[in-house]
Amino acid sequence: MVTTVMVRSAKVHPMSSLGVRSTKQRTAVAAALAELDDFRSTQEIHEYLKDRGDSVGLTTVYRTLQALSAAGDVDVILREDGESVYRVCSTSHHHHLVCRQCGHTVEVEGPAVERWADSVSAANGFTSVSHTLEIFGLCSNCSH
Amino acid sequence: MVTTVMVRSAKVHPMSSLGVRSTKQRTAVAAALAELDDFRSTQEIHEYLKDRGDSVGLTTVYRTLQALSAAGDVDVILREDGESVYRVCSTSHHHHLVCRQCGHTVEVEGPAVERWADSVSAANGFTSVSHTLEIFGLCSNCSH
DNA sequence: TCTGAAATTGACAGTCATTTTCATTTAGCC
DNA sequence: GGCTAAATGAAAATGACTGTCAATTTCAGA
Ligand SMILES: [Mn+2]
Ligand SMILES: [Mn+2]
Ligand SMILES: [Zn+2]
Ligand SMILES: [Zn+2]
Numbered sequence: 001m002v003t004t005v006m007v008r009s010a011k012v013h014p015m016s017s018l019g020v021r022s023t024k025q026r027t028a029v030a031a032a033l034a035e036l037d038d039f040r041s042t043q044e045i046h047e048y049l050k051d052r053g054d055s056v057g058l059t060t061v062y063r064t065l066q067a068l069s070a071a072g073d074v075d076v077i078l079r080e081d082g083e084s085v086y087r088v089c090s091t092s093h094h095h096h097l098v099c100r101q102c103g104h105t106v107e108v109e110g111p112a113v114e115r116w117a118d119s120v121s122a123a124n125g126f127t128s129v130s131h132t133l134e135i136f137g138l139c140s141n142c143s144h
Numbered sequence: 145m146v147t148t149v150m151v152r153s154a155k156v157h158p159m160s161s162l163g164v165r166s167t168k169q170r171t172a173v174a175a176a177l178a179e180l181d182d183f184r185s186t187q188e189i190h191e192y193l194k195d196r197g198d199s200v201g202l203t204t205v206y207r208t209l210q211a212l213s214a215a216g217d218v219d220v221i222l223r224e225d226g227e228s229v230y231r232v233c234s235t236s237h238h239h240h241l242v243c244r245q246c247g248h249t250v251e252v253e254g255p256a257v258e259r260w261a262d263s264v265s266a267a268n269g270f271t272s273v274s275h276t277l278e279i280f281g282l283c284s285n286c287s288h
Numbered sequence: 289t290c291t292g293a294a295a296t297t298g299a300c301a302g303t304c305a306t307t308t309t310c311a312t313t314t315a316g317c318c
Numbered sequence: 319g320g321c322t323a324a325a326t327g328a329a330a331a332t333g334a335c336t337g338t339c340a341a342t343t344t345c346a347g348a
Pocket of ligand 2: 237238239275277
């Protein structure tokens with residue numbers, strides 16, 4: 001659950017006092033993410049907020065979701081059609097099982113996969129590695 | 145190296161004789177892919193062909209690359225920005241180790257990972273699953 | 289070699305997610 | 319309350335990709 005939006009020191013340098021502000025829009029986006037369980041696109045979250053009465057400009061929803069994912073507060077993955085979808089996740093390293101039809105998401109862990117990725121990277125002389133791993137399919141509900 | 149573009153039986157039914165034809169455009173796209181070693185976008189391949197003198201319409205390059213990847217003759221992955229990039233790969237199922245600096249790509253296989261993906265999918269009742277797995281890092285050349 | 293039906297091409301317009309612009313509003317510090 | 323940088327959001331722009339369709343090309347059969 002995410003209650004605070006964007007965490008960063010309010011002051012970086014006495015000369016220019018920069019700060020991230022708490023707004024009703026950011027609170028609304030964070031609340032929507034907390035209520036929604038599955039990966040959702042920016043447009044879906046925007047629509048959700050509109051239906052809910054907490055209308056937020058589409059541009060602001062885009063900006064807020066991007067800031068949240070940059071801060072590591074939400075997970076973002078690319079759907080198979082290339083669209084970005086967001087979800088509040090656990091903080092530990094994990095991957096996802098995502099339903100192509102309804103978006104239903106299950107977090108999965110695979111220590112063996114992590115070790116494999118590290119060893120194959122090392123064997124090929126790669127450093128500073130990171131990886132993406134997502135499984136798409138039809139959840140039991142959507143499998144008919 | 146890809147020399148033939150699109151393989152399919154020329155006749156599926158005597159009523160409607162369907163067939164995939166060999167054209168200079170498809171040959172040119174296949175040749176470009178054979179010459180290029182790393183993942184490239186449709187626009188990059190279109191530009192490459194133009195510079196090379198074998199200009200092919202952008203729409204045709206899009207169609208040809210999509211047909212090639214649908215046929216399994218080339219690999220396609222989504223870049224971080226959601227753009228599709230293509231590359232000639234081996235025919236067996238594999239994944240990639242991609243240098244985020246120079247684009248250098250190494251094909252890797254991980255039977256254990258495949259089994260893990262299948263079992264975790266089945267355990268959660270997912271069907272029709274597919275997965276994406278890419279490792280990004282710095283190749284030995286780019287690691288300083 | 290000739291012919292014609294079906295496949296292909298490509299210029300152009302359309303779609304749609306995402307970004308940019310910028311005038312207006314707002315949060316937070318005094 | 320006043321001030322100012324941060325934030326908002328409506329509207330326009332961007333850019334990857336798709337749809338359309340008239341013109342062109344392939345190739346199987348005559
Ligand atoms: Mn992992
Ligand atoms: Mn695999
Ligand atoms: Zn589902
Ligand atoms: Zn490199």
